[in-house]
Amino acid sequence: MLLRKALLVAQKQLRSAGVRSEEASSIIQVVTGLSKEEILSDGARVLVDRDVNMIKYFVSERLRRVPLPYLTGKSNFYRDTFLVGTNVLCPRKETEVLVGSTIHAVESLQTQKNSLLTVVDAGTGSGCIACSVKKYSAWPIHMLGVDMSFHALEVAKHNARNLDVDVSFLQSSWLSAFSADSLDIIVSNPPYLSSFDWKNCEPELSYEPYTALVGGTTGTEMLKQIIESSIFCLRTGGVLLLEHGKDQIEQVKNLLEKNGFIDYDCVFDYGGHGRVATARKGERSISKSR
Ligand SMILES: C[S@@+](CC[C@H](N)C(=O)[O-])C[C@H]1O[C@@H](n2cnc3c(N)ncnc32)[C@H](O)[C@@H]1O
The missing domain is CATH 3.40.50.150 (Vaccinia Virus protein VP39)
Known part of the structure; x- marks a missing residue:
């Protein structure tokens, strides 16, 4: 999946559940190790399946309203x-x-x-x-x-x-x-x-x-x-x-x-x-x- 698409899908899902859509970028940063700037500028990057699955998992846990620091283990x-x-x-x-x-x-x-x-x-x-x-x-x-x-x-x-x-x-x-x-x-x-x-x-x-x-x-x-x-x-x-x-x-x-x-x-x-x-x-x- 392209980084751009992963970001857009995550933002949409979070927004529809009443969670700040900015968290999509934070989740992708934690999973991929990319910076906020890289996520915005490198939308054509192809993400490996393991990262795509991890992003999906984090987003689904945020939809259950588990706090992000408990998912990433850090704050x-x-x-x-x-x-x-x-x-x-x-x-x-x-x-x-x-x-x-x-x-x-x-x-x-x-x-x-x-x-x-x-x-x-x-x-x-x-x-x-x-x-x-x-x-x-x-x-x-x-x-x-x-x-x-x-x-x-x-x-x-x-x-x-x-x-x-x-x-x-x-x-x-x-x-x-x-x-x-x-x-x-x-x-x-x-x-x-x-x-x-x-x-x-x-x-x-x-x-x-x-x-x-x-x-x-x-x-x-x-x-x-x-x-x-x-x-x-x-x-x-x-x-x-x-x-x-x-x-x-x-x-x-x-x-x-x-x-x-x-x-x-x-x-x-x-x-x-x-x-x-x-x-x-x-x-x-x-x-x-x-
Ligand atoms: C609002 S949290 C603050 C945690 C941390 N200082 C912070 O600012 O993120 C309150 C803390 O007080 C602790 N606590 C609650 N009752 C207590 C008590 N009777 N004696 C000592 N610590 C207590 C809780 O375990 C919790 O860690």
Whole structure:
């Protein structure tokens, strides 16, 4: 089959099923190893049968709404490619904003402090945040990733090895493994969908781990838990960075302020939605014991 025809057929099938037709090119890139430009300019190329069959298989799985990263086993995030599997959430574009804000927080905190900063990624999943922050921070940091899922941690370890970054991973329910006043920065992209929203989301989400997506009946339950234990684990002046839903800005701000965080700020994602809350543990914040 000609490359041009394979592309057109895949685009048409995807479009008719309500899937972005641009994915046809991504599928062909993964299967053939050709670049996007080559696919557009070399339409007369004859594809071998094995590639044609693989393209057909990927398209049929996308018609069942299996997420593309689960088919290819990888996902581009920030500046690298990460291994993903059905045990972990597929890294999202909007989470790259959280990485950028954390790298910025490392920089501004490090200028005030001489010792090595300890940074924890709570709910690390594929390790995409922890590995990117470690790799692209201008300063050496002690980076840890925690998750309650053993299988997610296996994927995260694999990604850290692949990218040759030194990140320690730990199985823990949120921050329960850490003592009072022991951390400088906590970053988290927790599950923040409500169970109701999850039922009404796009079909792709049903393939991803429920515990990585749903934060409870209201969606803010895990955000609340993390905020409450962060004020305990952070050192004075330490920074908490949380990704949240675009409709959860006020709730997260209130939870942070109620728990004694100061200097709240909201960072917007590429789509212009308030997506990341940042705040500091002030001098007078009360660290409640657990
Ligand atoms: C939204 S995913 C984020 C994954 C990854 N950090 C990312 O941004 O792509 C949330 C992660 O939190 C983990 N998680 C859920 N409940 C947890 C808990 N009680 N303690 C630790 N991790 C938890 C899930 O296993 C999942 O990996």
